[in-house]
Amino acid sequence: xxxxxxxxxxxxxxxxxxxxxxxxxxxxxxxxxxxxxxxxxxxxxxxxxxxxxxxxxxxxxxxxxxxxxxxxxxxxxxxxxxxxxxxxxxxxxxxxxxxxxxxxxxxxxxxxxxxxxxxxxxxxxxxxxxxxxxxxxxxxxxxxxxxxxxxxxxxxxxxxxxxxxxxxxxxxxxxxxxxxxxxxxxxxxxxxxxxxxxxxxxxxxxxxxxxxxxxxxxxxxxxxxxxxxxxxxxxxxxxxxxxxxxxxxxxxxxxxxxxxxxxxxxxxxxxxxxxxxxxxxxxxxxxxxxxxxxxxxxxxxxxxxxxxxxxxxxxxxxxxxxxxxxxxxxxxxxxxxxxxxxxxxxxxxxxxxxxxxxxxxxxxxxxxxxxxxxxxx
Amino acid sequence: xxxxxxxxxxxxxxxxxxxxxxxxxxxxxxxxxxxxxxxxxxxxxxxxxxxxxxxxxxxxxxxxxxxxxxxxxxxxxxxxxxxxxxxxxxxxxxxxxxxxxxxxxxxxxxxxxxxxxxxxxxxxxxxxxxxxxxxxxxxxxxxxxxxxxxxxxxxxxxxxxxxxxxxxxxxxxxxxxxxxxxxxxxxxxxxxxxxxxxxxxxxxxxxxxxxxxxxxxxxxxxxxxxxxxxxxxxxxxxxxxxxxxxxxxxxxxxxxxxxxxxxxxxxxxxxxxxxxxxxxxxxxxxxxxxxxxxxxxxxxxxxxxxxxxxxxxxxxxxxxxxxxxxxxxxxxxxxxxxxxxxxxxxxxxxxxxxxxxxxxxxxxxxxxxxxxxxxxxxxxxxxxxxxxxx
Numbered sequence: 001x002x003x004x005x006x007x008x009x010x011x012x013x014x015x016x017x018x019x020x021x022x023x024x025x026x027x028x029x030x031x032x033x034x035x036x037x038x039x040x041x042x043x044x045x046x047x048x049x050x051x052x053x054x055x056x057x058x059x060x061x062x063x064x065x066x067x068x069x070x071x072x073x074x075x076x077x078x079x080x081x082x083x084x085x086x087x088x089x090x091x092x093x094x095x096x097x098x099x100x101x102x103x104x105x106x107x108x109x110x111x112x113x114x115x116x117x118x119x120x121x122x123x124x125x126x127x128x129x130x131x132x133x134x135x136x137x138x139x140x141x142x143x144x145x146x147x148x149x150x151x152x153x154x155x156x157x158x159x160x161x162x163x164x165x166x167x168x169x170x171x172x173x174x175x176x177x178x179x180x181x182x183x184x185x186x187x188x189x190x191x192x193x194x195x196x197x198x199x200x201x202x203x204x205x206x207x208x209x210x211x212x213x214x215x216x217x218x219x220x221x222x223x224x225x226x227x228x229x230x231x232x233x234x235x236x237x238x239x240x241x242x243x244x245x246x247x248x249x250x251x252x253x254x255x256x257x258x259x260x261x262x263x264x265x266x267x268x269x270x271x272x273x274x275x276x277x278x279x280x281x282x283x284x285x286x287x288x289x290x291x292x293x294x295x296x297x298x299x300x301x302x303x304x305x306x307x308x309x310x311x312x313x314x315x316x317x318x319x320x321x322x323x324x325x326x327x328x329x330x331x332x333x334x335x336x337x338x339x340x341x342x343x344x345x346x347x348x349x350x351x352x353x354x355x356x357x358x359x360x361x362x363x364x365x366x367x368x369x370x371x372x373x374x375x376x377x
Numbered sequence: 378x379x380x381x382x383x384x385x386x387x388x389x390x391x392x393x394x395x396x397x398x399x400x401x402x403x404x405x406x407x408x409x410x411x412x413x414x415x416x417x418x419x420x421x422x423x424x425x426x427x428x429x430x431x432x433x434x435x436x437x438x439x440x441x442x443x444x445x446x447x448x449x450x451x452x453x454x455x456x457x458x459x460x461x462x463x464x465x466x467x468x469x470x471x472x473x474x475x476x477x478x479x480x481x482x483x484x485x486x487x488x489x490x491x492x493x494x495x496x497x498x499x500x501x502x503x504x505x506x507x508x509x510x511x512x513x514x515x516x517x518x519x520x521x522x523x524x525x526x527x528x529x530x531x532x533x534x535x536x537x538x539x540x541x542x543x544x545x546x547x548x549x550x551x552x553x554x555x556x557x558x559x560x561x562x563x564x565x566x567x568x569x570x571x572x573x574x575x576x577x578x579x580x581x582x583x584x585x586x587x588x589x590x591x592x593x594x595x596x597x598x599x600x601x602x603x604x605x606x607x608x609x610x611x612x613x614x615x616x617x618x619x620x621x622x623x624x625x626x627x628x629x630x631x632x633x634x635x636x637x638x639x640x641x642x643x644x645x646x647x648x649x650x651x652x653x654x655x656x657x658x659x660x661x662x663x664x665x666x667x668x669x670x671x672x673x674x675x676x677x678x679x680x681x682x683x684x685x686x687x688x689x690x691x692x693x694x695x696x697x698x699x700x701x702x703x704x705x706x707x708x709x710x711x712x713x714x715x716x717x718x719x720x721x722x723x724x725x726x727x728x729x730x731x732x733x734x735x736x737x738x739x740x741x742x743x744x745x746x747x748x749x750x751x752x753x754x755x756x757x758x759x760x761x762x763x764x765x766x767x
Contacts, residue, residue: 001379001380001381001382001447001676001679001680002378002379002680003378003677003680004378005378006378009378069378260762260763260764263764264763264764274764274765275764275765275766277751277755277766279764280754280755280758280759280762280764281751281754281758283758283762283764284694284697284754284757284758284762285754287694287757287761287762288694288697288698288757291674291694292670292673292674292698295670295673295674295677296669296670296673298378298380299380299673302378302379302380303380306381312669313669315666316665316666316669316670319662319663319666320666320670365659367666368658368659368662368663368666369658369659369662371662371665371666372658372659372661372662375638375661375662375665376642377638377641377642377652377658377661377662
């Protein structure tokens with residue numbers, strides 16, 4: 001067992017940190033948050049040129065053949081910088097499922113476009129029940145000659161309004177269990193019958209309500225096997241949850257660093273407040289939580305990288321990050337005092353982003369139940 | 378980065394499990410909580426010694442196995458998981474051997490390490506005094522030079538293992554003129570000496586582990602000094618990293634956790650197993666999550682030690698976290714057991730072999746002994762976050 005990053009990982013982190021610090025000062029993040037699209041197409045292109053979109057794709061699809069663990073390092077830096085935009089949606093929710101279970105034809109058709117930055121993807125999974133389990137999927141896809149007709153409403157779909165394609169999870173038949181009869185469709189976002197409306201969210205992260213009204217999807221756009229799509233959905237949720245953990249590690253680490261720096265600088269009663277034991281212990285509690293989040297996120301990411309089954313480890317990581325995050329941010333705010341509660345202070349970027357991450361792709365309660373089941377309770 | 382154990386390590390873990398399960402099946406002992414500190418079984422210790430499992434990480438030239446700290450973590454994790462009665466050798470193995478390997482003379486290594494490795498050194502830890510707990514540097518027990526000897530005078534309290542010891546590790550003041558921390562030395566010697574007397578302290582559970590130890594004009598040869606005279610406080614800081622770094626700060630109540638999981642599966646309330654109650658499921662899953670993350674903090678310390686570095690803030694973090702976890706585990710067990718949770722282990726109606734009641738009480742001391750959580754957090758704040766008082 002070791003916790004050492006490879007030279008490549010160190011380089012990737014450094015390069016990412018330098019690039020993101022340079023391109024995304026908070027003034028730029030603020031500006032982008034206020035746009036409708038939620039990203040900067042110019043910087044998006046630059047990210048593609050750095051090889052980030054295709055980081056884990058094989059070279060034949062325009063990728064650089066790195067591992068999920070390498071990607072985890074990059075995601076952590078993106079969290080630290082509060083990177084806005086459809087990177088997570090495109091790569092984690094679109095690219096990886098296609099890479100995993102796509103046919104050669106599908107991989108050839110979609111992956112190079114993702115790697116080059118030309119194509120934006122997302123995943124339409126959750127519905128009104130706001131769940132990540134199969135029972136929450138009520139959208140229907142009915143067979144009609146060479147196509148399927150898709151009907152249903154998806155909620156909290158990130159970046160649907162700018163996506164070129166959406167992976168839509170729908171029910172194609174009814175089986176004994178809710179997991180039976182689920183199919184993933186690659187849907188052209190310009191298909192007639194799709195309407196998107198942007199939801200206003202705490203993190204301004206461009207989540208959408210997407211209505212599918214008699215949307216025709218060619219049969220060849222089924223990703224993986226018809227009726228047996230849930231296995232890949234589950235894997236996608238696990239990867240996405242782990243990715244959110246990495247984002248949260250970056251966010252929470254940055255919040256901790258800001259807080260410790262502030263405690264050393266802010267003087268009251270004639271001394272830096274970091275000299276008071278209560279403040280010191282608050283910082284240690286934050287640090288302990290962040291270290292736990294980091295260790296468990298890396299463990300999950302490593303297991304995914306190795307192709308090992310890791311339902312429990314992902315659940316542990318996401319549950320931990322999700323319940324630790326409000327604790328860390330509460331202390332960060334408490335130490336920063338009043339100034340940290342203003343919109344002009346940078347802390348609030350992390351408060352909002354970490355809270356959105358905490359509930360996305362499974363919150364603490366969801367993963368507690370996963371762990372309970374894994375324990376045989 | 379690698380979160381996997383090697384094939385050898387996996388095999389080793391299984392070997393330890395097979396050994397411990399075999400012993401339980403033969404009825405040689407039963408799993409208990411806090412067994413590493415409360416359950417003294419000289420024969421068990423001898424059998425463990427025969428397998429070469431004491432001094433696992435010490436150099437082979439002194440009879441150790443020269444193995445990694447991760448291997449020791451695996452060994453001790455399984456000992457704790459099975460609640461094995463390892464108290465006779467735990468302190469000697471955990472920290473005394475390391476202190477001698479680090480600071481001891483060749484003679485001391487040749488004389489003492491084999492005794493520990495054979496499982497024959499039952500060590501008491503003579504550190505705290507009535508007026509010197511967290512503030513250990515203010516200790517008063519004196520070691521006065523007299524020819525080839527030191528004369529020890531004073532009193533220790535909270536001496537772990539004091540009722541069973543045949544050796545004592547002692548910190549005493551050798552230079553009363555020097556600033557507090559710079560006049561302290563470490564000693565290690567047999568306790569069957571005139572002038573040494575012990576007085577057991579009954580703890581909150583009714584058990585005896587801690588003692589007062591009185592030194593009345595006790596004469597020990599100078600060869601009992603470990604390392605440098607007056608450098609004891611700095612040497613001990615190194616030892617404390619070992620004392621704090623272990624799995625016993627997280628897994629000492631694992632038998633309770635196992636019993637709790639069994640209890641909720643088997644116990645019905647209103648016709649349904651407790652395990653079906655969402656509140657119970659949430660509590661137990663949360664404990665599992667916290668335990669697994671705790672293991673990551675612990676193994677991280679092992680990784681650092683195998684890199685040859687001192688895990689001072691890392692072991693402070695893992696101990697402060699682990700002991701808080703154990704307190705939460707015991708509290709959850711009491712809450713889930715409800716009225717039954719208050720029954721003494723001796724009651725015929727007691728659930729989980731009375732371990733919930735017992736652990737709830739004994740865990741109060743965990744965040745205090747071997748470095749209070751407040752002191753540990755001060756260490757992390759100062760060493761790692763570089764936040765200092767003023």
